Amino acid sequence: MSGPLKLSLTRRYRFAASHRLYSARFSDQENQKLYGKCGNPYGHGHNYVVEVTVTGPVDPTTGMVANLSELDRFVRREVVEPFDQTYLNEEVGEFQDNVPTTENVCREIYRRLRSFPAARLEKVRIEETSKNSVEFTGEPEATQDSTE
Amino acid sequence: MIRVTRKLEFSAAHFYHNPNLSAEENRRIFGKCNNPRGHGHNYVLEVTVAGEPDPATGMVLDLKELKEVLEREVAGRMDHRHLNYEVPELAGKIPTCENIAAVIWALLEPRITKGRLDRVRVYESPDLFADCVDGANRGDGRF
Numbered sequence: 001m002s003g004p005l006k007l008s009l010t011r012r013y014r015f016a017a018s019h020r021l022y023s024a025r026f027s028d029q030e031n032q033k034l035y036g037k038c039g040n041p042y043g044h045g046h047n048y049v050v051e052v053t054v055t056g057p058v059d060p061t062t063g064m065v066a067n068l069s070e071l072d073r074f075v076r077r078e079v080v081e082p083f084d085q086t087y088l089n090e091e092v093g094e095f096q097d098n099v100p101t102t103e104n105v106c107r108e109i110y111r112r113l114r115s116f117p118a119a120r121l122e123k124v125r126i127e128e129t130s131k132n133s134v135e136f137t138g139e140p141e142a143t144q145d146s147t148e
Numbered sequence: 149m150i151r152v153t154r155k156l157e158f159s160a161a162h163f164y165h166n167p168n169l170s171a172e173e174n175r176r177i178f179g180k181c182n183n184p185r186g187h188g189h190n191y192v193l194e195v196t197v198a199g200e201p202d203p204a205t206g207m208v209l210d211l212k213e214l215k216e217v218l219e220r221e222v223a224g225r226m227d228h229r230h231l232n233y234e235v236p237e238l239a240g241k242i243p244t245c246e247n248i249a250a251v252i253w254a255l256l257e258p259r260i261t262k263g264r265l266d267r268v269r270v271y272e273s274p275d276l277f278a279d280c281v282d283g284a285n286r287g288d289g290r291f
Contacts, residue, residue: 005280
């Protein structure tokens with residue numbers, strides 16, 4: 001027999017944005033070596049897919065871990081609207097000093113969604129293209145407070 | 149440990165309605181999913197079984213047998229059915245992906261005789277799915 005069942009709900013969202021991988025910490029030559037064509041000064045873009053996983057007890061009134069329309073509203077307000085059709089490096093504050101790699105975009109989206117009130121955020125997974133994806137499940141508990 | 153996953157598709161109708169709530173509350177909470185005429189989905193079920201391959205056969209379990217179990221236990225009950233009215237295991241429950249996944253877990257768990265049931269994933273659409281896992285074996289056990 002199995003133990004207590006754990007239910008989670010995953011929803012996929014999309015946004016399109018441009019970015020450029022470039023770090024002021026390195027010389028132009030080092031940037032070129034490190035980021036290659038992703039450092040093109042004019043930027044380039046992707047159709048990002050964001051997979052948001054939340055977990056928690058299933059509310060017997062609704063049969064849901066979290067009300068989908070509430071999750072949709074929250075993710076659209078916190079991520080899709082501020083990120084969609086933007087140049088991430090210049091229009092999303094966090095990426096002015098933080099290279100918008102898929103890893104950093106994923107961590108930033110996780111940070112924005114952590115406060116979702118209706119269920120616990122378990123995972124954020126991002127597909128930058130159909131071939132590249134990154135997932136983040138948060139910092140380990142012990143270091144969570146000290147990193148913020 | 150190896151995880152083996154088998155898929156099954158089934159098509160079914162459902163709607164969301166809680167008889168203990170007023171019509172207005174039902175509309176507010178469930179939105180257009182509350183339409184009493186129902187609507188349908190092509191559900192995709194992914195069942196994952198975990199275990200060690202048998203040294204003689206090289207298999208964690210016989211996928212043919214798993215396919216038969218899925219067809220009998222899940223497709224036999226849910227394919228081309230109305231989940232609100234025709235699936236006794238869902239009676240009294242709102243047929244969300246979460247509840248469907250938990251019901252499928254309960255149907256399959258006793259039927260998996262080689263390896264152990266590791267995850268039941270139910271896609272309602274390519275952009276929405278629920279996972280049911282054993283809290284003690286998978287994930288961090290927190291809710």
